[in-house]
Amino acid sequence: MIDVFLRKLRARHAVSDEEERVLRGILNRERRFEARQTIVHPGVPLNESMCLLEGFTGRVQMLKDGERQLLELNLAGDFVDLHAFVLKSLDHALETLSDCRMAIVSHADLQTVTEQHPRLARLLWFQTALDAAIHRAWVTSLGRRTAMAAFAHLFCEIKTRLDIVGLTSGDGFPLPMTQCDLADIAGLSAVHTNRSLQALRAAGLLKIGQGQVEILDFAKLAKVAEFDPGYLFLGDNAAPGSAG
Amino acid sequence: MIDVFLRKLRARHAVSDEEERVLRGILNRERRFEARQTIVHPGVPLNESMCLLEGFTGRVQMLKDGERQLLELNLAGDFVDLHAFVLKSLDHALETLSDCRMAIVSHADLQTVTEQHPRLARLLWFQTALDAAIHRAWVTSLGRRTAMAAFAHLFCEIKTRLDIVGLTSGDGFPLPMTQCDLADIAGLSAVHTNRSLQALRAAGLLKIGQGQVEILDFAKLAKVAEFDPGYLFLGDNAAPGSAG
DNA sequence: CGTGCCCTTGAGTACAATCAACGTTCGTGG
DNA sequence: CCACGAACGTTGATTGTACTCAAGGGCACG
Numbered sequence: 001m002i003d004v005f006l007r008k009l010r011a012r013h014a015v016s017d018e019e020e021r022v023l024r025g026i027l028n029r030e031r032r033f034e035a036r037q038t039i040v041h042p043g044v045p046l047n048e049s050m051c052l053l054e055g056f057t058g059r060v061q062m063l064k065d066g067e068r069q070l071l072e073l074n075l076a077g078d079f080v081d082l083h084a085f086v087l088k089s090l091d092h093a094l095e096t097l098s099d100c101r102m103a104i105v106s107h108a109d110l111q112t113v114t115e116q117h118p119r120l121a122r123l124l125w126f127q128t129a130l131d132a133a134i135h136r137a138w139v140t141s142l143g144r145r146t147a148m149a150a151f152a153h154l155f156c157e158i159k160t161r162l163d164i165v166g167l168t169s170g171d172g173f174p175l176p177m178t179q180c181d182l183a184d185i186a187g188l189s190a191v192h193t194n195r196s197l198q199a200l201r202a203a204g205l206l207k208i209g210q211g212q213v214e215i216l217d218f219a220k221l222a223k224v225a226e227f228d229p230g231y232l233f234l235g236d237n238a239a240p241g242s243a244g
Numbered sequence: 245m246i247d248v249f250l251r252k253l254r255a256r257h258a259v260s261d262e263e264e265r266v267l268r269g270i271l272n273r274e275r276r277f278e279a280r281q282t283i284v285h286p287g288v289p290l291n292e293s294m295c296l297l298e299g300f301t302g303r304v305q306m307l308k309d310g311e312r313q314l315l316e317l318n319l320a321g322d323f324v325d326l327h328a329f330v331l332k333s334l335d336h337a338l339e340t341l342s343d344c345r346m347a348i349v350s351h352a353d354l355q356t357v358t359e360q361h362p363r364l365a366r367l368l369w370f371q372t373a374l375d376a377a378i379h380r381a382w383v384t385s386l387g388r389r390t391a392m393a394a395f396a397h398l399f400c401e402i403k404t405r406l407d408i409v410g411l412t413s414g415d416g417f418p419l420p421m422t423q424c425d426l427a428d429i430a431g432l433s434a435v436h437t438n439r440s441l442q443a444l445r446a447a448g449l450l451k452i453g454q455g456q457v458e459i460l461d462f463a464k465l466a467k468v469a470e471f472d473p474g475y476l477f478l479g480d481n482a483a484p485g486s487a488g
Numbered sequence: 489c490g491t492g493c494c495c496t497t498g499a500g501t502a503c504a505a506t507c508a509a510c511g512t513t514c515g516t517g518g
Numbered sequence: 519c520c521a522c523g524a525a526c527g528t529t530g531a532t533t534g535t536a537c538t539c540a541a542g543g544g545c546a547c548g
Contacts, residue, residue, distance in 0.1 A: 043474055061384045064470055069387040071380045086370040091377045091475035115362040118355075125369050126330040128376065133335045135379035136315045140305045142386035143313040143431025147536075178494065187387025192536050194496060209495090226308055230287055231335035391504075422526065436504050438528060453527090 002027045002103050004165050005051050008077035011164040012233055013123055022117060026109040027051055033100045035176070040094035046084040048106045052076055055100030056176055060093045060184075070185040072134055073097075073158065077165040083128050085110050098176040126233075133231045142187050145225070147196040150186050152225035155206060159215055160229050172214040246271045246347050248409050249295050252321035255408040256477055257367055266361060270353040271295055277344045279420070284338035290328040292350045296320055299344030300420055304337045304428075314429040316378055317341075317402065321409040327372050329354050342420040370477075377475045386431050389469070391440040394430050396469035399450060403459055404473055416458040 002024060009015050015023075031050070033039050039057070040046070052074055059071035071092055074080045084090055085107050114121035137157065141150040158175065162168045183193040200206055205221045207214040215221060229235075246268060253259050259267075275294070277283050283301070284290070296318055303315035315336055318324045328334055329351050358365035381401065385394040402419065406412045427437040444450055449465045451458040459465060473479075 059380070061380065061388075063384070063388055067388045069384045071383050083373040083376065086366050086373050087377070087477055091477070092380060111362075114365070118359040118362075118365070121358070121362070121365060121369075122330050125365075125372070128369070129327040129330050129372055132327065132372065132376035132379055133331070135376055135383060136303070136305065136336060139315050139379060139382050139386060140307070140313045142383060143428075144305075144307055144311045179496095180494085184387075189537055190494095191496085191538080195536090198496085233331055233335070423528095424526085433505055434526095435506080435528085439504090442528085 001030065002051060002053065004053055004077040004167075005079070005103070007165045008127075009123060012126065015123070019117065019120055019123075022113055022120065026105045026113055027103040029104040031102045031104055033096045033102065035096055035098045035100075037096050038093050039096055039100075040081055040084075040090055042092055043089050045089050046081065047108070048104050049079065049081045049084055049110065050102040050104055051079045051082075053101045053103055056097040056174075057100060058095050058097055058181070060095050062093065068184045069187065070181065072131060072138070073185070075158070075161055075165065076167060079124070079127050082124060083131070085124075097181065130233060133233070137231050138185075147186060147188055147192060148199050149225050151182070151193075151196055151200060152205065152221050153227050154182075154185060155200075155213060155215065156218070156222050156225050156227035156229075157232075158213075159218070160232055160234075164232075164234070171216065171218070172212060174211055175208075175213045176211045245274065246295060246297065248297055248321040248411075249323070249347070251409045252371075253367060256370065259367070263361065263364055263367075266357055266364065270349045270357055271347040273348040275346045275348055277340045277346065279340055279342045279344075281340050282337050283340055283344075284325055284328075284334055286336055287333050289333050290325065291352070292348050293323065293325045293328055293354065294346040294348055295323045295326075297345045297347055300341040300418075301344060302339050302341055302425070304339050306337065312428045313431065314425065316375060316382070317429070319402070319405055319409065320411060323368070323371050326368060327375070329368075341425065374477060377477070381475050382429075391430060391432055391436060392443050393469050395426070395437075395440055395444060396449065396465050397471050398426075398429060399444075399457060399459065400462070400466050400469050400471035400473075401476075402457075403462070404476055404478075408476075408478070415460065415462070416456060418455055419452075419457045420455045 005027070006015060006020060006023070030053070054076050057074045057080055059074070061069045061071055063069070080094055080102075081090060110124075114124065134157070137153070141153050145153060159168060159173060162173045167173065179193050179197065180190050182197070183190045186193060188196070197208055201208065203224075205215070205217055205224065207216065221227070249271070250259060250264060250267070274297070298320050301318045301324055303318070305313045305315055307313070324338055324346075325334060354368075358368065378401070381397070385397050389397060403412060403417060406417045411417065423437050423441065424434050426441070427434045430437060430440075432440070441452055445452070447464075447468075449459070449461055449468065451460065465471070
């Protein structure tokens, strides 16, 4: 059931059979959500966390005048509200972007397992540290990249993260979001988002539409974006066993 | 020595005498740095982490054309590269903004302590989750707030975080940064930063200069910024003991 | 065959960048 | 003691990026 989560873990660390068994033991319930639902509200006390098995979700911050900012995109394999294990509630909302399937774990089980398996605790901690690294990459995009470069960076990130869990097909991958969603990621208007995407298409870097993206020239896209995948910690620094 | 770190911890959780003793035991070395030094370089393997005792530091991302983005501001009490304990290196640089004093802990000691004291492990994990929450607030500022509101939010955040560790004097606090640094936080030019600060002054919200900030009307500043301190987890959600 | 959602395009506006210059302060050295 | 330079803050003028407003087209769904 949680194979995709294990794939994400094993992209950075070795996971023993025993550890796998333990994780499968606590992530033993499943829940489904429809697209376009707010599934976690900010400030509400939580006593369980969810691992995304299928679909796409986003962290969202709403502002008073109806403005919306997407804070992170979550893909299958992401433990979407693991940080609630230590924070006890979220500072933001979680929304489904597509129909989703989640594995559920109680914080009580997480507590037991992390106390008995400190190395697993570090692997889980690592996952939340990865989210922070992704946030930092987005800060850089919002602050110092042009609209076109910011989108280029976003698509490089998504492609790389989906590759890890085996959810790309060649150069293509699903992306069930509207241009309004993309605008709320990049902090732009929908109109300007549309024009920036057209610029990427015109430059022959990618195709986008119908909930699908196809990267036509990843190297060039990465250059436009100044994309350095180091922040996703797939390299030697995070070789198997290094956090344990 | 690490009193300021304990004050930060105790703003959110109870810390027992035993836990305090353990933390003092491993954070037992001190190191000093001069202002304007890069003290951690991205991608370099680390086997110890540092807790800021005095001064100001920033996480920094440099781009190829010399552009610079500040990713987070760190104050006394912040465990500036604690995430390196699980990540094993950083995806960004750490720079001192002022002369700084740090307490050092080896990852070996962190591993021993977190394995023997799972509740301390969760309190430390919580600190890194807080950093992520701060990143998200910055994403929102960069994406959807006006320049003036973004700065208002920043000053509300710093004031609140410094209050926690007792480093404000009434409505004022030290902020040893140039307007160029502030520009690199907000993703703006130095010129526009200057004008935005003037707008805040003209509105009677604050005074800023000579490395000092004085908030003249916090309520109004918070309103301009849409500042909701929930993301700093000081409320009932994180009442003493709740993460343990 | 409407209706609504999404994408696209054009025209005018506003916020922020760039370029350039100048004042102030402070530390240094003649 | 004063000349000098460097770093920082401030201001004006111009350019450009991105926003807003408005309208129209394609497509799916009832």
